[in-house]
Amino acid sequence: MTLDFLIYKIILVLIVFSITLLVATYSTYAERKIAAFLQDRIGPDRAGPFGILQPLADAVKMFMKEEIIPNVSNKALFVLGPGICMLTACMTGVIIPWGKSINIGGTDYPLQIADVNIGILYLFGVLSLGVYGIMIGGWASNNKYSLLGAIRASSQMISYEVAMGISIIALVMTTGTLSTGEIAAQQHGWHWNVLIQPLGCLIFIICAFAETNRAPFDLPECETELVGGYHTEYSSMKLGLFLFAEYINMFISSAVIATFYFGGYNMPLIGRWVHDPNVLAILGFVFLFMKIVGFIFFFMWVRWTLPRFRYDQLMNLGWKILIPLSILNLVLTGAWMMRHEIINYFVK
Amino acid sequence: MITTYLFYLLSFLAIMFALMVVFSKNPIHSVLYLVLAFFTIAGHYVLLNAQFLAAVHIIVYAGAIMVLFLFVIMLLNLNKETEPHKSIWLKASAAVASGSLLVVLVGSLKGAASIPSAKTFDASIGLIENLGQTLFNDFLLPFEVSSILLLSAMVGAVMLGKKSIK
Incomplete structure (x- = not known):
């Protein structure tokens, strides 16, 4: 635990944090542009060339709006809600391996902030805390629509966490590790986990949509029924933080999907042409980002294509389809891993 | 050295949050303080090198059970008006019961010095x-x-x- 190590980690944290915020900021712009593209419109084009400064304008607008805290609300918790939302959204970035280690002057600098051996469990811990922000915010507003939105959000997140957890257990069984860095490193070449765990990957992606409260699972903020959902009473930057946390969650879940199932920073065949480890590390970072951007596009594409579920359909999908499917996936994975023993048992 | 300070800090916070659970008037605040108390206990697990236990503790207690608790309390919307009146006898008997539990705990911890500590720490x-x-x-x-x-x-x-x- 030298000072160098500490400084290096702090720099890495700052870089990851700023990249997360930057990507989330421009996701809002991308969302508008993609929505416009899918609906045959032009989208924002006034602020800067191609509307590239639109997120800046949005941020200024958010900050300038009047701050309203309802009189009947629980003030401390009302302010705490968006804060917790933002905090839990930013916490997951530390276990993502952003690339291989970079070698500077004989010392290896891994591009992962914390390669803990319980990485996946850490992810789940943070995920399960994410619901507090929405719940506290929704309850503290003292508004029926907010409370309904908060309850919808939390029951939805609790329900889909189960299927997500079981689909991840199958992944842990095949990889034999809980460390995200190790999982990413195992997927070199074509050994992507999506080819080994296609069903688990599908379930994980669906659950990721539900966990981030994105369409078609955006019932917590279903404006036709609940005005604005859990953030009905919020204004100004507190509302901004709630909305922004959703984009951060989307970025992080894209990164997690890419790391767990789509090879992380690995790209097949690249090792044939590039041999310098530092260049490979930087290229790996670029590849990971390409995958992340692809998934963010996928998230948005789905949002502007599929209509919203009804609430009973959402619960049926979670409990009656995804959980049995993920258990089936678990059993099949186990059977496949023990196939030699099973065959030996019957053949003998 | 740092771990000793961390231990005292975490212990102080754990006891403080546990007391806040009892003394908060608002049941929602109690639940949230309990969540914080769970966090400090998870911190203790990390200090003991039991990372798995810490993570599972957070997932199960803070993430699942307390969310359901919060859920129920939010829906019940407990407040002063709906609180049932407790008789003085009930309060007195609760005080005696918890006091005797404290005596039992102190008595059992008194002999803790004679327990041999683990020889090799792995x-x-x-x-x-x-x-x-x-x-x-x-x-x-x-x-x-x-x-x-x-x-x-x-x-x-x-x-x-x-x-x-x-």
Whole structure:
């Protein structure tokens, strides 16, 4: 635990944090542009060339709006809600391996902030805390629509966490590790986990949509029924933080999907042409980002294509389809891993 | 050295949050303080090198059970008006009961100095790999029995939740 190590980690944290915020900021712009593209419109084009400064304008607008805290609300918790939302959204970035280690002057600098051996469990811990922000915010507003939105959000997140957890257990069984860095490193070449765990990957992606409260699972903020959902009473930057946390969650879940199932920073065949480890590390970072951007596009594409579920359909999908499917996936994975023993048992 | 300071800090916070759970007027605040208390206890697990236990503690207690608690309390919307009146006898008996529990705890901890401490401290003992080996080799039967217990509790909950049993 030298000072160098500490400084290096702090720099890495700052870089990851700023990249997360930057990507989330421009996701809002991308969302508008993609929505416009899918609906045959032009989208924002006034602020800067191609509307590239639109997120800046949005941020200024958010900050300038009047701050309203309802009189009947629980003030401390009302302010705490968006804060917790933002905090839990930013916490997951530390276990993502952003690339291989970079070698500077004989010392290896891994591009992962914390390669803990319980990485996946850490992810789940943070995920399960994410619901507090929405719940506290929704309850503290003292508004029926907010409370309904908060309850919808939390029951939805609790329900889909189960299927997500079981689909991840199958992944842990095949990889034999809980460390995200190790999982990413195992997927070199074509050994992507999506080819080994296609069903688990599908379930994980669906659950990721539900966990981030994105369409078609955006019932917590279903404006036709609940005005604005859990953030009905919020204004100004507190509302901004709630909305922004959703984009951060989307970025992080894209990164997690890419790391767990789509090879992380690995790209097949690249090792044939590039041999310098530092260049490979930087290229790996670029590849990971390409995958992340692809998934963010996928998230948005789905949002502007599929209509919203009804609430009973959402619960049926979670409990009656995804959980049995993920258990089936678990059993099949186990059977496949023990196939030699099973065959030996019957053949003998 | 840092771990000692961290231990005292975490212990102080744990006791403070636990007291806040009891003294808060608002049940929602109590639940949130309890969540914070769970965090400090998870911190203690990390200090003891039991990372797996810490993570599972957060997931299960802070992430799942307390969310359900919060859920129920939010829906009940407890406040001063709906609080049932408790008689003085009930309060007195509660004080006596918890006081005698304290005496028992202090009595059992009094002999703690005579317990021999673990001779060799293995830093990897709390890691998930060793835990899995121990659970599935040495303690397989208790492990499976406890999972069956959980399963039966689940089935029981579903039976109770059903409106009509045919």
